[in-house]
Amino acid sequence: MEFFRDLWWFFKQEKLAYTLSIVGVAVVGLLRPVAASTVGTVVDKLAAGTVSTAELVWGGVLLLGVGVLIYGMRNLWQLALYISAAKLSRLLRERLYLHFTRQTPGFYHRHRIGDLMAHATNDIQTVEMTAAGGFMLLSGFIIIGGLVTVSMGVLVSWKLTLITLIPMFFLAWINTRYGSLLNRHFRQAQEAFSTLNGKVQENISGIRVIKSLGLENAEITSFTTLSAEVLAKNMATARVNALYDPTLQLLVGFCFFLALACGSWFVALGELTIGQITQFTMMLNQIIIPFLSFGYGLNLLEKGKVSYARINSLLRTDTAVADKPGAAAEIPGGDLQVQIRTFRYPGAETASLEDVQIKVRRGETLGITGKTGSGKSTLLRLLLREFELEEGVIGIGGRSIADYKLDSLRRAIGYVPQDHFLFSATIAANIAWGKPEAGGPEIRAAAKLAAIHEDIRGFPQxxxxxxxxxxxxxxxxxxxxxxxxxxxxxxxxxxxxxxxLSAVDARTEQALLQGLRENRLHKTTLIATHRLSAVAHADRIIVLEEGRIKEQGTHAELLALGGWYAQIYRQQQLESLIMEGEGSA
Known part of the structure; x- marks a missing residue:
């Protein structure tokens, strides 16, 4: 019952629906003995030859009415359960989605996208089935089985009831044994599915790379191996599932054997009548169905427990970066100050940034350059608060960025990463993604400033x-x-x-940078690049090497310094001249 204990918060939230379901199940449990008792009475009168036409008609009407009531109550409680379970599914999806959006990049380094999608689809679907079907089957077993069993003992014979249900005492041990096996195998099957899901997502995203390297057959082989592993683990789960019904059917068959054998003996002794045996057999059949469904219910319960534990393991993951109590909701503005003593990525032994001191006045442009891995992107990610800076401070307008709400901080920043992500939508929708209310003129103005307007005009739509x-x-x-x-x-x-700006030509780059200079006179711009022509106009340029500032100054000052910047700039200018010469030739 661990699953129901873990989800008690939801059952309290949906107490009306689940209470209605329990009442419906109880009413059905009370009505079934009435039907069986009616049949038993009629059979005894038929055997004695004393039954009248009116009694037969009355018995038929009563059975029809009971059948209609049972149908209505079953429909009502199942509808309530499945609607509530659908709400649980929606709630868990929303919680997971919100949790995913609040996580830092480190979270996505530890979890593959395919695995996260498996949690949000397969696992939630299993939890939904358990919250509806599992609850329905187990409550039916407890309430209907209990009420009908008591009715058998009170209305017919407590001795025959006790003898008949002896095989069911083995049910607890069997379900404990099978449940443990099912839990282990289903967990392994879900983990294997997550791995396969991650592989498929990765391959589809990287299909052009796979094709360009001619690795289709290798990836097909890898997929086939993983798919076979998923099949094997699901087959192991299926083998445990397959044990439930035959075992329960064997117990059920033995129950009926004892009912007929011992019931006949009691009839011979005169303790019971034919009608009572008929009544007892009908009620026994009515509790057998809950007993049979009990196994399937426990099966669902074990699966739901595994899936909910997997979902909870994600939801319990703390967000590495969160709003501080009392954080300011205002959008920051003003001079940018960076004072970093040391920064290490979580789990890393080597510092990515050390002794970085920068001040950028509002409206200035800062160029950031250096070799690959020198710390350029790390510095920018700290400004975005993708990671917490513990040894140092980054401030805007004289206040630490940690003192602003994350939403407010990121509203103040327009970030264009190295890995450009466009959504499956129109160009206009992609440009307006950060400002959905923007109209056509605003979108076109931004496109012109980014030197992409003429390209867009050339597209068919x-x-x-x-x-x-x-x-x-x-x-x-x-x-x-x-x-x-x-x-x-x-x-x-x-x-x-x-x-x-690595994929644009020099002319487009200069047009874009010129537009930025003219339109962002009072706004701050940070440009991290390997192509030094992109930062030559900057008010200040810093050169990073192994996480430290190696050189800094204006373009002219760095050229005069004759260090790394001057060397790379002249090299890139020479390469540009050579390429222009080859093009003109």
Whole structure:
């Protein structure tokens, strides 16, 4: 009963529906002995030859009425249960979805997307079935089985009832044994399904890479192996499931054997009549169904317990970054101050950033560059509070970003990541994703500023062109600029471009940067890039190396310094000239 204990909060919430179900089950449990008693009385009178036509008609009407009442009550309680279970399913999905949206990147590093989807679909479906079907079957066994059993003992014979139900005393041991096996095998089957789900999601997302490397057969083999493993684990679960019905049928058959054998003996002794044996057999048949359903109910209960435990394990995962008590709801604005003594990713031994001191005045542009892995993206992720900074502080307008609500902080920031994600919607909808109420003129203005307007005009449906999943129909440069337009549409206090100009040509890059300079005179911009031409106009540039600031200054100052920045800038300029020469040739 651990499942019902864990879900007690929901049963209290839906107490009306579950109380109605219990009352309905009890009414059915009381009506069934009435039907059996009516038949038994008629049989005795038939055997004695004393039955009248009126008694037969009255008995038929009574049986019909009882049948209609049982039908109505069963329909009523099942409807209440399944509606409540559907509410539970919706509630758990909403909780999981909300929980997923509040998690930091570290959570998604530990959990594969396919596994999370399996929790949100397969596991929730199992919990829903248990909350409805499991409760219905178990309550039927306890209430109907109990009431009919008491009626058998009181109305017919307590001795015959006790003898007949002896085989059922073995039911508790059998269900404990089978339940333990089912719990273990079903958990393994669900975990195997999660792994398979993750594999499919990963392969579909990376299908172009798989095809480009000619790895279709290798991935098919890998999928087949995982699929076979899922089948094997489900077969193990099915073998345990298959034990329930035959075992219960054997016990049921033995119960009927004892009822007929011992009942005949009692008739021969004159302790019972033929009608009473008929009545007893009918009531025995009525409790056999709850006994049979009890096994299936426990089967569901074990599965529901496993699935709910899997869901709960996710919901109990603490959010690494959360709002502080009393955090400000206002959108931050002002100068940006960064004072980082040390930052390590959770579980990492080596520091990703050390002794980073930066101040950016409102309206300035900061360029951030350095080798791959130097800490550029880490610095930006800390500004977004994707991770908590414990040794140091990042502030906006003289207040730590930790003192603002996460929603308010992120409303102040327009972030364009390296990995551009577009939704399966129109170009206009993708640009307006962060500001759904934006109209056509606003969307077009943002697209012009991001230097993508002319490209969009060239599409057959213009701004209503569907981009396909993850923007598969667009080039890398077009996706980058649509992502930039999405961020610009919000007119954020701080705009962050995280190496998002790598796929655009030099001319488009300069047009875009010129537009930013003209339209963001009083807003702060941070540009992290490997291509130094993108930050040459910045008010200040920092060069990171192994998490530390190696060089800083304006473009002219860094060139005069003759260090890493000057060397890489001249190298990139030379490469650009060579490419232009090859193009003109």
């Amino acid at each position: 213009g701004y209503e062109t569907l981009v396909g999943e993850r923007g598969v129909t667009l080039s890398g440069g077009q996706k980058q600029r649509i992502s930039i337009a999405r961020a610009l549409l919000r007119d954020p206090e701080i705009l962050i471009l995280d190496d998002c």
